[in-house]
Amino acid sequence: MSAPLEPEVPGTAHDAPGVDRTVRGTHPGIPGPLPEASGIPGAHPDTPGTPSAHPDASGTPITHPDTSATPGTPPATSATPSTHPATPSVTAQWRRLDPRTLLVHCGWMAAPLGSLALTALATGGRITTGAWFTLAAIAASFAVVTTIGLIRWARTEFRVALPRSADGTGEGSADGGHGHPALTLDVRSGLLTRRLRSVPLHRIRTVDLTASPLHRLLGVTVLRAGTAGSGDGRSELSLEALAVPEAERLRAELLAYADAEAVANDPVVARISWRWLRYAPLTFWVVGGVFVVAGSAYRVLDGIGIEAWKLGFVQRAFTEFGASALWLTVPAALLVILALGSVGALALYVENWWNYCLEWTDARTLRVRRGLFTTRSVTIERARLRGVLLREPLLLRAGGGALVRAVAGGLGNHEENRKRSGLLPPAPRPEALRVAGGALRSPFPGSTSPAALAAHPRVALRRRRVRGLLWAVLPGTAVLAGLGAAFTPVLLHCAWIYAVVTTAVVLWLARDAYRNLGHGVEGPYLVARSGTFSRDTLALQREAIAAWTFSTSPFSRRAGLVTLTAAVAAGEDGYRLPDLAAAEAPGFAAAAAPGILEEFLIHPEASAPLPEQRLP
Numbered sequence: 001m002s003a004p005l006e007p008e009v010p011g012t013a014h015d016a017p018g019v020d021r022t023v024r025g026t027h028p029g030i031p032g033p034l035p036e037a038s039g040i041p042g043a044h045p046d047t048p049g050t051p052s053a054h055p056d057a058s059g060t061p062i063t064h065p066d067t068s069a070t071p072g073t074p075p076a077t078s079a080t081p082s083t084h085p086a087t088p089s090v091t092a093q094w095r096r097l098d099p100r101t102l103l104v105h106c107g108w109m110a111a112p113l114g115s116l117a118l119t120a121l122a123t124g125g126r127i128t129t130g131a132w133f134t135l136a137a138i139a140a141s142f143a144v145v146t147t148i149g150l151i152r153w154a155r156t157e158f159r160v161a162l163p164r165s166a167d168g169t170g171e172g173s174a175d176g177g178h179g180h181p182a183l184t185l186d187v188r189s190g191l192l193t194r195r196l197r198s199v200p201l202h203r204i205r206t207v208d209l210t211a212s213p214l215h216r217l218l219g220v221t222v223l224r225a226g227t228a229g230s231g232d233g234r235s236e237l238s239l240e241a242l243a244v245p246e247a248e249r250l251r252a253e254l255l256a257y258a259d260a261e262a263v264a265n266d267p268v269v270a271r272i273s274w275r276w277l278r279y280a281p282l283t284f285w286v287v288g289g290v291f292v293v294a295g296s297a298y299r300v301l302d303g304i305g306i307e308a309w310k311l312g313f314v315q316r317a318f319t320e321f322g323a324s325a326l327w328l329t330v331p332a333a334l335l336v337i338l339a340l341g342s343v344g345a346l347a348l349y350v351e352n353w354w355n356y357c358l359e360w361t362d363a364r365t366l367r368v369r370r371g372l373f374t375t376r377s378v379t380i381e382r383a384r385l386r387g388v389l390l391r392e393p394l395l396l397r398a399g400g401g402a403l404v405r406a407v408a409g410g411l412g413n414h415e416e417n418r419k420r421s422g423l424l425p426p427a428p429r430p431e432a433l434r435v436a437g438g439a440l441r442s443p444f445p446g447s448t449s450p451a452a453l454a455a456h457p458r459v460a461l462r463r464r465r466v467r468g469l470l471w472a473v474l475p476g477t478a479v480l481a482g483l484g485a486a487f488t489p490v491l492l493h494c495a496w497i498y499a500v501v502t503t504a505v506v507l508w509l510a511r512d513a514y515r516n517l518g519h520g521v522e523g524p525y526l527v528a529r530s531g532t533f534s535r536d537t538l539a540l541q542r543e544a545i546a547a548w549t550f551s552t553s554p555f556s557r558r559a560g561l562v563t564l565t566a567a568v569a570a571g572e573d574g575y576r577l578p579d580l581a582a583a584e585a586p587g588f589a590a591a592a593a594p595g596i597l598e599e600f601l602i603h604p605e606a607s608a609p610l611p612e613q614r615l616p
Helices: 101-105 107-122 129-154 213-218 244-256 260-265 274-282 288-303 312-323 326-353 394-398 414-420 429-440 459-486 490-516 554-559 585-592
Strands: 063-065 157-161 184-189 195-200 204-210 220-227 237-243 268-271 357-362 365-370 376-381 385-393 401-408 422-428 518-522 525-530 534-541 547-551 561-567 574-581
Touching: 101 129, 101 213, 101 237, 157 244, 184 237, 204 244, 213 220, 220 244, 237 244, 268 429, 274 326, 274 394, 274 422, 288 326, 326 422, 357 429, 376 401, 385 394, 385 429, 394 401, 394 534, 401 429, 422 429, 459 490, 459 554, 459 561, 459 574, 490 525, 518 585, 525 574, 547 585, 554 561, 561 585, 574 585
Parallel strands: none
Antiparallel strands: 063 195, 157 184, 184 195, 204 220, 220 237, 268 357, 357 365, 365 376, 385 401, 385 534, 401 422, 518 525, 525 534, 547 561, 561 574
């Protein structure tokens, strides 16, 4: 199949009559129904004296008093054989935390003991009376903390099981009309007042494992399971601490039973979690914000007739800066800029995303509410929501975070669209994938398993290397070498150091940019990924594509590459798929959005045999 490549290929209007470009298909990421209760080991009555936990509609676990004092009840097994496929093991046996939890609780003693040891070394081993009092206080505190930790460890238990039904048979009730057994994660704790907290597995959205340096040293981790409405932490279950292998198994167990259909039926997609604040400094504003504020202040002063460079304290500051040791002042200045930028990024994050909530107000309307001083409420109609963009800037990606934007129509011009299309602030990448799936009402491509995206030709890597060397390495090296030849040999050394460092950085960035390239079709979505300074993964409805644009340059034509741009009446109006193989691009575009390119394609037909002719 071949097609003439034109600068722009117009397409049929999206809603033109008689043209149907909708591609239907089952989404591979939606799991099937859960097994019946009879096929799940461990379906049995709860501990005697413990009332069954009934979570509310938002998934928030309800705390019930637990009057039982005997931990553990022998599990009952079902006599009915299971006809369903094998599922993760579900046990109703109460389990305890790892005994190394006691050592974690004693981690606070490292600071006072270290201070005492340093004091003894500084005084030649002579311990004063005050130091003995300090040591006695540490010993008493150690005894108290150890006792409390031992009691907490002995009285904290968890299990994954079916809650007891109303008739006491131990058969779990069906969940919310789905016909699935209501499996729950139960945690009970307390000495004088026993508490039982339960959260149904089909409501669990996130399962996080967190390990501090002390946790890693001891080989344990903290497991936190939360629902869609657990941003404030009140409906989050935390287990501290579990052995790393057991925590991994439990996480896989919980996520295996998470109901993907609940994402589509849950009105609240996400709420703010202030643990996300750690991602605020990993954005452009940590450095760029300082210069933006400085530039704005300079323009204001210049507007009222004040020349900032002529102010006395400014001149004195630059004079002292230049007269001091630059190898100390330059790093100190960078640290000050980073500190100011981090504070500004945190303040901006709080102001923009205070009281954040993303929810479906009804079956057709998605609403985003946020803001501290300036409150914002953006409503997006489901009919206008054409896709979702998962954005991972370089620093944010290095920290394991991402943010989510909507590809929707009716949000204004380009500037207004950038302000109003945000669905999630910088947050953990698993949370971003979950929110993107909640906005699409189906799993985001690549959230359940790595997306099968087609790789781009190897020549695309060469193009990125050449462009980086030409635009970053060569100009800077030439300028420094020229200045060094004209003024001082010191700049010649700066030139070769700059060339070596920037070449290594350019080659690494080019490799990363090439690895991030990918495109494909997954169900009703066109999936495209590209970028290194900001890796963007786009899930765009195929039926929303109105036209294709084929862009080439003399260099890309020589390399056999073409850039596709999908034109849509939403978002940025066009989304690029850079550096596809020129021979494969028309076929991919026609398959991704049928009904646009067919009249421009040339399909080779099988040549019919010529009739036999006899020569006279």
